[in-house]
Amino acid sequence: MKRLKLMFSHFSVVSMGLVALLGLVIMIVHAPGWAWLLVPFGVLAQMLNEYNLHRFVFHLPPPKQQWAFNLLYQVHYGHHDFPTNHGLFFVPPWVALPVLGFNFAAVWAIAALVGLPAAFDIAVAIVLVGGVLTFMAYEWFHMTAHLPVAKTRVERHVTTLHNQHHFRDFSKWFHVSPGGEVIDRAMHTAIDRDDLKNKQRAEFIRTLGMRPDDGRLVRARARFAGKYGLTEDEIARAARA
Numbered sequence: 001m002k003r004l005k006l007m008f009s010h011f012s013v014v015s016m017g018l019v020a021l022l023g024l025v026i027m028i029v030h031a032p033g034w035a036w037l038l039v040p041f042g043v044l045a046q047m048l049n050e051y052n053l054h055r056f057v058f059h060l061p062p063p064k065q066q067w068a069f070n071l072l073y074q075v076h077y078g079h080h081d082f083p084t085n086h087g088l089f090f091v092p093p094w095v096a097l098p099v100l101g102f103n104f105a106a107v108w109a110i111a112a113l114v115g116l117p118a119a120f121d122i123a124v125a126i127v128l129v130g131g132v133l134t135f136m137a138y139e140w141f142h143m144t145a146h147l148p149v150a151k152t153r154v155e156r157h158v159t160t161l162h163n164q165h166h167f168r169d170f171s172k173w174f175h176v177s178p179g180g181e182v183i184d185r186a187m188h189t190a191i192d193r194d195d196l197k198n199k200q201r202a203e204f205i206r207t208l209g210m211r212p213d214d215g216r217l218v219r220a221r222a223r224f225a226g227k228y229g230l231t232e233d234e235i236a237r238a239a240r241a
Helices: 002-007 011-029 033-058 066-081 093-113 119-145 153-167 181-186 193-198 215-228 232-240
Strands: none
Touching: 002 119, 011 093, 011 119, 033 066, 033 093, 033 119, 033 181, 066 215, 093 119, 119 153, 215 232
């Protein structure tokens, strides 16, 4: 219950949950029966989306302009900087909702352009149901990986791999959702067990390669201290890490 309360205390999770519920209602009331067969395609598409966003957007090189760096800090850099801060666990709504809208419009448009029947329902099945439910699962497993709670076998496995991303090499293991490690292995961003024994911890691991006292980080921490409840001691320790 505590994890559910934490998840649904964030606007992006509540919004996406309502979208998934809307998608299920549309599927039940309006969509043809065969549309349910497309839901797994949405699961796969979202897992690829998760990997690509994490690797190629959330881990962009740090912008030189402070305003741009501040955006990236809220999206992901801050989560690495303070990996146990609850406010930084979840994807911001100003990222999640526009991506959702783009994906839905793209699938609907492509289905309509190629002349598929029930193009709207296809987009609902793939994006609003399969995709959003997979996003919700991602948020659950990602949150759980960072909390000191009793975990299922699957949750422990996800935590083990995700910890390697945070505390061994931030250029590896971009997946979080169970099964997503297949994508990392295919894209050569996995860490094999044999390699793990000899792999050194990446330099400045918690700041994604930046010096912890970099001015952009210092200014971003000060800018968002109030929003995320960062204490002066936490900020001071982060600058020395």
